[in-house]
Amino acid sequence: ENTLAKAILDIFIFLKQKYPNLFPTRVKTGEGWASNADDTGHIRKRVVGSRIKLYVMRHIYKGRYYNCVNGISVCPECLDEDFIVNTSFPRIRSKEFHHEDLRFEGYSVNELYRLFVNDRGNPYFLRDLVKKMEEESLALKCTSHHSIVKAIHFQNFKKLISWENIPKEFPYKDIFDLPAEIIHILVKICVDNFSLPEPLPGRQIVREQDINERRLNVRKYVIDFLKERYIIDRIHEGVCPVCGEFNTRDHLPAFEYSHLFKKSELTPEERKKREKYTITYLYRTFTCSEIVKEMEKRYQKGGYLCPNCHRVIHKDLSIIDKIYDEPNMFNKILEDNENTIRKHEQNLVYYIESIENPLKPQRDRHV
Incomplete structure (x- = not known):
């Protein structure tokens, strides 16, 4: 099936390049490529989910992460390290909610949209969501600092x-x-x-x-x-x-x-x-x-x-x-x-003579 799907995709790309006006724009979804028919729903999910995310970042913990001067929410670790670029621009896609227990990580834009759809009849949805996230002791982190936490x-x-x-x-x-x-x-x-x-109680050694x-x-x-x-x-x-x-x-x-x-x-x-x-x-x-x-x-x-x-x-x-x-x-x-x-x-990887192989033992060629 994967081989057939790739073959069909290659044919689509070839024909799209030859006859761009005859084929719809493709959109990447969670299940693969979709046509323009799904475009509206995909955009709605991203827009609504992003607006909910903006609201939460601004109001959680009574505005702890919100900078009223430039109107954006910032990662506290970026502030502590005196970063300028990463605290001067919105960069909403680079903001994530961190949970101390990594098993409960979540609240992506798509998940926020799903929560809204499942509770859209609740006029206090945003208030209840912020309260729930505060009870879970979530913290706002930029994607960069968040990735360091997860790199055990x-x-x-x-x-x-x-x-x-x-x-x-x-x-x-x-x-x-x-x-x-x-x-x-x-x-x-x-x-x-x-x-x-130590192994957990009841777990096999x-x-x-x-x-x-x-x-x-x-x-x-x-x-x-x-x-x-x-x-x-x-x-x-x-x-x-x-x-x-x-x-x-x-x-x-x-x-x-x-x-x-x-x-x-x-x-x-x-x-x-x-x-x-x-x-x-x-x-x-x-x-x-x-x-x-x-x-x-x-x-x-x-x-x-x-x-x-x-x-x-x-x-x-x-x-x-x-x-x-x-x-x-x-x-x-x-x-x-x-x-x-x-x-x-302007800063792509390129080979320079000074790049050596400091981890290459004489007995092993590929290290």
């Missing part, structure tokens, strides 16, 4: 990955100054000696074999983080090239790879290659220099940036006026969008 392996091994608290007299100022074999030994020692949580497999998988995650940090440090000088506010030492999980070309802009062969050579696959398979060379190819061409800026690139400007009531908000969002896209296109 980074949190557990941040001192190693970011090379923190190293004595001044120690000759190796960065972990990449060490031989690759030593780095792998350090990763193994840290992961293997990390204390595992985890087998030693399963523990060893879990540790091996965690070691791979740590190596992936180190590779990512090395590449971003060399290409983007360790910061988001758009906002310049998130860095690899404190916010490494808050970096995403943004492709320059959408899948719809690629040939069928290029789409197959991107689907096969995912970014995760690249990090698990290739050395740092090989990863960068792969990212220069057209179907992988792009660059790293923080999730907050990444979501600005994919913002649909056509519905801004339906979401915001403030007359000047569209110009502010448009300015942010244009600056973000321009800076992103």
Whole structure:
């Protein structure tokens, strides 16, 4: 079925390019691509859900997150770190509600719309929603800071990955100054000696074999983080090239790879290659220099940036006026969008001779 669906999609794209006036615009939905017939409902869901989200961000905890000076709600951690770009523009898609228990994460735009539809007869819907979210002790976070909270392996091994608290007299100022074999030994020692949580009452004790497999998988995650940090440090000088506010030492999980070309802009062969050579696959398979060379190819061409800026690139400007009531908000969002896209296109990943393979032991070619 998947093969047939892809074949039909390829035919549609080909005919759409040849005869654009004869075929409807496609819209991405949760279940795939839909035609213009579903466009109105899709837009309504996004607009209503976004307006509910704006209301909640403004009124929850009696306006704790709302800045009445610039009329937007801001992430308190961005404020604490004296960020400017991420506190000056609305960036509603980059705001999320965090729950201390990650199992209860939710309240996306789509879910807020669903809650409204299920309770649309309640004239106190918004008041009741804010009260419910306050009772659940939800906190507002930007997507970048939220992603760091959820990156458990980074949190557990941040001192190693970011090379923190190293004595001044120690000759190796960065972990990449060490031989690759030593780095792998350090990763193994840290992961293997990390204390595992006690099994919950009534739960079966985890087998030693399963523990060893879990540790091996965690070691791979740590190596992936180190590779990512090395590449971003060399290409983007360790910061988001758009906002310049998130860095690899404190916010490494808050970096995403943004492709320059959408899948719809690629040939069928290029789409197959991107689907096969995912970014995760690249990090698990290739050395740092090989990863960068792969990212220069057209179907992988792009660059790293923080999730907050990444979501600005994919913002649909056509519905801004339906979401915001403030007359000047569209110009502010448009300015942010244009600056973000321009800076992103000026800071794509490219291969430079100084990119080496600091995690490549002599005995292993692909690390």
